[in-house]
Amino acid sequence: MPDGKEKIGRRRRPPRVALIVLGGVAVLAALLWSAWVLTPLPGDTRPVDPLTAPVSGEANTTARDRGSSVQLNQVPDHVVRAVLAAEAAAPAPEAGVTLEGLARGLWFALTGRGTGDFAITQRMAAGQHPQDHSFPRRVADVAVAVKAALSRSPEWVLERYLNVLDLGGSRGLQAGARAFFGKDVQELSVSEGAYLAAAIRRQDPAGDAASAPVTDLRARWRAVIDAMHRQGTLTAPQAAAQRFPATLAEDRAATRRSPATRPASAGVSAPSGGAGPRIVAATGPATGAPARAALTSAPRKTAKVAKVAAPGEPAEPRRKPARRARQNCPPGSIICLENELPGNPPSEWDVVGAGSPDIQGYPTQISVNHGDTIDFKINTPATDYRLDIYRFGWYGGMGARLITTIQPSVPLPQTQPDCVSDAATGLVDCGTWAVSASWAVPATAVTGVYEAKLVREDGTAGDSQILFVVRDDQRSSAVVFKTSDTTWQAYNRYGGNSLYFGQPANRAYKVSYNRPITTRGVSNGPPNYFFNSEYPMLRWIERNAYDVGYISSIDAVVRPGLLLGHEALLSVGHDEYWSEEMRDNFAAARDDGVDVAFFSANEVFWKTRWEPSIDGSDTPFRTMTCYKETLANAKIDPSPQWTGTWRDPRFSPPSNGGRPENQLTGTLFIINGVVNDAIQVPSQYAAMRLWRNTSIANLQPGDVATLSSGTLGFEWDNQPDNSVAPPGLARYSSTTLSYTNKVLLDFGSTYGAGSATHHLTLYRQPSGGGLVFGAGTIQWPWGLDAVHDRDGAPIDIRIQQATVNLFADFGLQPATLQTDLVPATQSTDTAPPTSALTAPAGGSTVVTGRSVTISGTASDTGGGVVAGVEVSTDNGASWQAATGFGPWQYTWVPQTAGDTTLLVRAVDDIGNLQTTLDSRPVTVVGSCPCSLWPSTTVPAVLAQPDSRSVELGVKFQTSQEGAILGIRFYKGAGNTGTHVGNLWTSTGQLLARATFTNETATGWQQVDFPAPVQVTPGTTYVASYFAPAGHYALNQDYFTSARVNGPLTAPTSTAAGGNGVYRYGSGTAFPTSTYRSSNYWVDVSFSPTSLFPSTSVPAVVNASDARAVTLGVRFRALVPGTIRGIRFYKGSQNTGTHIGTLWSNTGQQLATATFTNETASGWQQVLFSTPVRIDPGTTYVASYNTQVGRFSYNQNFFTTQYNSPPLIAPASGVEGNGVYRYTSQNLFPTTTYKASNYWVDVVFDAD
Structure with missing residues (x-):
């Protein structure tokens, strides 16, 4: 008892009890005898006619024009077997009577409950008078059932039962067949018969069949099919082949026909333009967010009239709404039936902010299955308070409905112990509190988001809210709404810490579900809580009576089966915190064919993990852990799991991050x-x-x-x-x-x-x-319903209709669509669109660093339209979105030389993706002088606020011989003063230096060294510049991956021992420090000097041919420059004097020189006395003459073009390449043989 007193027991009086029992038995026996004598059996010639019998739940109405009775021989055997399977009966009807069965029948008659061998007979008797549930009527029904069982055949009983069974608005199989499928019972298929069997409704003990819970027809239908298989009616393949049938009332098949237009909910008028009703307080007009009246209440018990008043307004009674007629709902629509009930205004169920700090609590589990019990732990000094249980929904625009009121289960006031905490992680856990109240959730409770509103009744005003989810694990709703409760908790500061506030790092690393949620009451908290986006989405879904079920984020972790078997899953609002399990489970449901809608943004951003509570109970999944290692720039979570952003790859492996959420x-x-x-x-x-x-x-x-x-x-x-x-x-x-x-x-x-x-x-x-x-925005629901936290614009009928359209393509249909919206049907388009390339031409040559326009066409003839075109420039390894849907184009700046294939594919507006692809081969050649980044590149941070003098640099390598011509850097506003560019070896030896002049205000700057600096392939160098005023450009975490452009590579920070280097100081100096793999946007200008690397070795070093010969190569430069000399590869037998020559393509000698100081073998080089300027794109010939032959060669080398940007050697089939001429004199070579390469090269300097 609340006052702690115990009742004093009374002496038992067995004689009086015995007399009462005997008297009751005598009265019951008399009633049964009277009923036996006075009550006739239903007519033998015809069962009760559903044409004139009152319909269950519809007083004073009949089923006229809904059907007619049928004889048992007119009902297909598979339909009869389906009904018997639904009744959990044996394969043959159990109409006989036994003492045990009679006892069960008597219990069923008196309580409305019962199954087994007497159940069908009893229901047949009760079905003759579906509106009369009085006690005498039930006694008479027992007598009728016993008479029938003793004097009539099972077939007689079954035939009458099949004509009176209750299908929720239709009575009898024939009426149900016409109402649900528009056909006679003789035409029903196996799945349709099972559907009607699953739809049979039982009367509850109170006698109100219409108020009995409507169970999930899909789940019951499957149970009937399974039972028919167990009974032998269906084989296993036959049972597996059955599909849930479409009905006239609620079509779940692909066509998804919408219900007819329905009247608006009673008592609600929609303003013009489709805007829905707004909930307002009595003290003022509507605003963009629900008005919240202050709540006052005098001390009272539940039995007393509760008064809730806004300031200055007279109090109105608070009462649980009475049931009202459910005229607008089709059979089976639980959400529609629920929302037809009157709701309660926000002035009764809402609170201001997080509510009163002196009465706060939380549920011991964030969700509960209906039929189970949920406990609440509450901390308050109140000597009297109550818990009002509300369910959120539409309810004619009221937004919630009072379900019940419960009282604390402990003496008051209840003193709660302190919460426990962990200073190292900032975790605050109030699981030490004792249970204050409990609610045994009825098995009839409709799934949804619920609230326990705590209201003080001890003379001190105070209230707050506890939100939780009621699940329905036994039914498979069409769509599942997952709450974003992980985000509610991440921003929850109760106890002083959240993942954004407090200790130990200006934030906690762990937060507990064992806390009251005060997110709505802190600065910037409302956008991160239920009432900003989830609530308006919920209101709209329930307003239109979609078949929705609800789960929490934790359910998506620990109960993955709840994500399967639905048409769709919904992520709504600010769904920011996801664990590995939740992401994997959502992906598994998607892969299994479940559609997913992310009406959210910043979703799947922070990666979390779960731990038990620290309150001593070790309750699993009560602690959410997120060290936000991305902010720490280090692996600080002691677990090997990554708990930074999902996209952050820097420490994975060995951790498990680096999985961007858009995957x-x-x-x-x-x-x-x-x-x-x-x-x-x-x-x-x-x-x-x-x-x-x-x-x-x-x-x-x-x-x-x-x-x-x-x-x-x-x-x-x-x-x-x-x-x-x-x-x-x-x-x-x-x-x-x-x-x-x-x-x-x-x-x-x-x-x-x-x-x-x-x-x-x-x-x-x-x-x-x-x-x-992917909506890609948190507040898409603001367009669906205007009642939410924070001000917003009116609802947008375009967003409402678009959501109806999307849901239809998901296979979802509303039971009661708003009258100002248009029903939508599911797409039947399965044909992908087509696309084709028109430019560039196949076999084209394009140049690195220069823009190439890839263009083409796309079309769709399958019933949709093209909704995207994607282009691949690397033979399908990656794809990029093009611009345009019919004619389309994509601008490509090639970065890497070599052969590649262009591909294109199109997608239509229902996601059908082209699989037969158009393709074109192209050759990419380098364009040098070249740099790591093209001049079109713009840093993420143009000018860092840091104003200290600093040297900034980048480590790089080349893949071929060449020269560094100068240094480049990106200049942002504030990066003023004199800048000096430097080239260093990896150990800090200065190779070249130059001062920048004629700079622009911002953008890329370049200075050339007085002389090019030759560099060795594969060797690391450092390019840097000195910024006296700081304000440098910056991209953090850039060198977690390498940057490659043509012959230049900036390696990863890991591979280079740190990349993105700097050094603070008053003057230029070699930079060695690194921070977060940052790119400070320093670059080089590089020019390769030859066709072939010095590491190249011919296949045949010494030919057997010993005749004097001139050997050469045709080549072109892609950029203007000069030829400084000739190179060739010498075998050990290729002795004597060698002469190098540069020719025009027609044989005009442009320069010649004799090789000196040769080595015994390997690459030899001679420089002309005067470099020769050449034109880009013009073909020239480089040659050398040997008097002894014994040259080096590779046959079939020039079957394709050889590229060494900015130099190329064309294929032999184009102009003839690999040229020679037998002669003792130095004459122009013109003959070719088997596209051979005789390993002649040039020394080239680009301008």
Whole structure:
């Protein structure tokens, strides 16, 4: 008892009890005897006619025109067997009577419960009077059942039962067959018969059949099919082949026909333009967020009338709403039936912020299955308080419904112990608190997000909210709504710490679910809580009565089976914190064919892991751990698991990060909040099926539709073409915006100035996987419903219709669609679009560092439209999005020389991806002088605020011989003063230095050395410049991967012993320090000098031919420059005097020189007395003459063009290459043989 007193027991009086029992038995026996004598059996010639019998749940109405009775021989055997399977009966009808069965029948009659051998007979009797549930009627039904069992055949009983069974608005199999499938019972298939058997409703003990819980028909249907298999009616293959049938009322097949237009919910009027009702307090007009009246309450018990008043307003009674008629709901729509019940206004269920600090609590589990018990731990000095249990939904716009009120289960006031904490991690765990109250969740409770509102009743005002999820693990809803409770907890500061605030690192590393959630009450907390985006999404889904179930984020971790078997899964709002298990389970559901919608942004950003509580109970999955190692720039989590951002690859392996979130979601976080912008839809997206039946579909060329303000926010994603982007990403919109300090510049630490582009996206997982929609914005639900935390624009009917369209393509249909929206059907388009390349031509040669326009066409003839074109420039290793949907183009700047293949593929607006690809081979040749980065490259940070004098550099290598001509760097605003460029060996020896002159205000700057510096392939060098005023350009974490462009490579920081080097000081000096693999945007100008590396060795070093001969090579330069000399490879037998010559392609001698100081073998070189200027693109011939033959060669070398940018040697088939002429004189060579390479080369200096 609450006062702690115990009742004093009374002396038992057995004689009185015995008399009462005997008397009751006598009265019951008399009633049964009277019923036996006075109650006739139903007529033998015809069962009760459902045409005139009242229909269950519809007083004073009949089933006229809904069907007619049937005889047993008219019902297919498989339908009869389905009914018996649903009744858990044996293969033959159990209509007989035994003493045990009679006892069960009596119990069923008196309580409305029962199964087994007497159940069908009893239900047949009760079905004759479906509206009469009085006790005398039930006694009479027992008598009728016993008479029938003793005097009539099982077939007689079964025939009458089949004509009175309750199918929720239709009585009897014939009526049900017509109502659900529009056909007679004789035409029912096996799956349709099982559907009707699964739909049979039992009367509850209170006699209100209409109020009995509607169980999941899909799950019950499968149970009936399984039972028919066990009974031998269906073989295993037959059972496995059955498919859930489509009905006239609720179509779950591919066509997904929508219900007819339905009237708006009673008591709710929609303003013009489709805006829904707004909940307002009695003290003022509507605003963008639900108004919240202050709550006052006098001390009272549940039995008393509760008064809830806004300031200055008279109190109104608080009462649990009475049930009302459910006229608008089709059979089986649990969510519709629930939301037809009257709701309660926000003034009753809402609180201000996080509520009163003197009454706070939390659930011992974030979700509970209906039929189980949930405990609450509450900390308050109150001597009296109550817990009002509400379910959130539509409820005519009220937003929640009072389910029940419970009282504390302990004496009050209850003193709770202190929470336990861990200073090393900042973890605060209040699991030490004792249970204060419990709610045994009824098995009839509808799945949803629930609230336990704590209300003080001891004379002191105070209230708060405890949110939790009620699951329905026994049914498979069409769509599952996952709450973002991990984010609620990440921002929850209860106890002083959160993952953003407190200790030990200005943030905690761990947070506990064993705490009250006060996120809504702290600065910038509301955007990160349920009422910002999840709540308006929930309201709209339930307003339209989609078949939805609810789970928590923890359920997605520990109960992966709850993600399977649905049409779709939803991630909503600010769904930022995901563990490995949750991501893997979502991906597995997607791969299994479940569609996924991410109505979220910044989703799957931080990687978490789970630990038990530290309250002494070691309860699993109560501690969420996230060290945010990306911010630490180090592996600081003692677990080998990575707990930084999902995309951060720097410490994986051995950890398990480096998996960008767009691999799953299609989108990648880019804009940090808070922003409240609008999604834009240019006219080129108007034909996409997402926008059908909206004004966007009518956009004219050049028009741009702008959706409601706030729908692009409060954080949003972009869609990069990174290595893990899903193939075939369809885009439905395009919005490009610039910000001064909100663009993510690295893996998750740094935000600064820049621009980003947002797209609504969709892709189809290959090999039978599901569709994945990415809104890429947290506040898409703001367009669905205007009741949410924080101000926002009115609802946007275009977003509502687009969501209806998307859900239809997911196989989801509303039970009661808003009257101002248009029903949508599921796409039947399975044919992919086609695309083709028109430029460049196959076999073309393109140059590194120079823009190439790849273009083509695309079309779709399968019923959709092209929604994206993707181009690959590396034979399918990676793909990039092109611009345009019919005619399209992509600008390519080749970076690596060599042969490659261009590919193109198109995707349509339902995710069908082209698999037969058009392709074209091209050859990429280098363009030098060349650099690591083209002049079009712009750093992430143009000017770091650091103003100290500093030397900044980069480590690099070349893959071929050549010379460094000079130094380059990117200059941002503030990077002033005199800059000096340096080239160093890896050990700090200065090789060259030059001072920059004639600089521009910003952008790339370059200075050339007085003389080119020859470098050795594969050797590491350092290029640097001195910035006296700091403010250098920066990309952190850049050298976690190597940068390769043609012959130049900047190795990874790991491979180079640190890359991105610096040194603070007042003057120029060799830089050696590194930080976060940063790129300070220092570069070189490099020019290769020859066709062949000095490491090249011919296949045949000494030919057997000993005749005098002149041997040569045809070549071209891609850039202007000069030829300084000739090179050739000498075998040990190739002795004597050698003469090198440069010729025009027609045989004009341009320069000649005699080799001196030769080595015995290997590469030899001679320089002309005067370098010869050559024109780019013009063919020349380099040769040498030997008097003894014995030359070196490779046959079939010039069958293809040889590229060594900026020099190329054309293929022999073009002009004839690998030339020779037998002569003792130095004459022009013109003959070719087997495309041989005689290993003649030039020394080239590019301008």
